[in-house]
Amino acid sequence: MSGTFGGRPGRQGKLSQWLRGRRPKEDAAGDGGREALLLAAAGAGLPLAPAAHPAPGYRCSCDRVGCPTPARHPVSFAWQTQSTTDHAQIERWARHQPQANFITATGMVHDVLDVPLEAGREALERLLGAGVEVGPVAESDDGRMLFFTLTRGTPEDEDEWWPCELDCHPETMDEHPGLRWHCRGSYVLVPPARLPGDDQRVRWVRGPEHPLPDPLSLLEALTDACARHGVEADHPGAAWPLRH
Template identity: 85%
Template sequence: MSAEFGGRTGRQGKISQWLRGRRPKEAVGDDGREALLLAAAGVGLPLAPAAYPTADFRCSCDRVGCPTPARHPLSFAWQTQSTTDRGQIERWARHQPQANFITATGMVHDVLDVPLEVGREALERLLDAGIEVGPVAESDDGRLLFFTLTRGTPEDEDEWWPCELDCHPETMDEHPGLRWHCRGSYVLVPPARLPGDNQSVHWVRGLEHPLPDPLTLLEVLTDACARYIGEEPDHANAAWPSRR
């Protein structure tokens, strides 16, 4: 299911080897695709069908000049449609064999989404420091996705604190560094295909790794992203405030 880094013994060598060049991606057949989707639902990630790339590297949707080809849900009702129900996901996967799937964030999990170079550096630092890292997916459009526990979805809006890093589908371009996908956002869940030759979203650390608290990763990720975009990190504004 994932490219394992193993225990602490020999971890540095394995990480360095991975950082020097991605491990070859294995093709995922229909059975493997369905198994990975069901595994994601099995750990609580709510899924919904998404668009997929066509033979001419365009989007399967009928929107002319789609701005996010193969990266968006099929339905505008994706937030209510998203589910972990095994039977429904099996039906979707079998009736729409080419479809990608998104996972709706802010229900069970969030995703900290960073540039690939930044993510690789941060992942090495986190593992070397003995910090628990959960599932991590790599997107061949140049992003690394850290899956974490959610910040929560309280019924009382007064109990919600927005974060300057919060990212929604319509604000993606405003966050070239760290994007925090929480309520109202989504990401493609592996296995997913992107436009281009052999472009995909795939696991580099699988779903057997428990979801961590996002704040345990945030400082390392914001530091790495600040260096990437040439700014000083602002942990005071980036961090999630404590609950009252």
């Protein structure tokens, strides 16, 4: 792909200051704020399902010994069919499971382009500086940035879609270093979410009120930023679990 991204003189510096200094939206209002943020995500069309949450000692709330992805996976094996935007159901889950994180299933309404944090911040600044429409964006304190986009995982021609697993195979990572494309068969944590560790979270940088863009409009800036940051294909944070 080819193209340029730029901005008027002085604008990039202001954007850098805004991105570094802006306090992302958080669950500061307690349970009520958490529920409101979850309902806002559902209202934007993101299907949600309950997920595990951190337990003391860097452990997961699930009963799996040595859980490899603590607090980052759904609580049900049926998460794909369970995921919903129904406000009443999400309210019941949120109130009955006050510590639970939530995941959003990708490939139904939206996909997620998942990149290393520093590369994502650089790409976001370039995209905003160039006037590109950027949708919801989340930051994770484990070093990832999540760009929410329209889905390309359910095209009319079934031969044109690919499962999320393909994006983490070594032969595909040279083209998109450090990038995970979450589409059909995958999920990500949706803010507000808590991770193991002291005050480790997933939070919105740009909330779900922003319309979902076509992923191809963001892809060049994201892959270029990943390449410039020298991200290795086997980056330990690059692969979110596909199933639990």
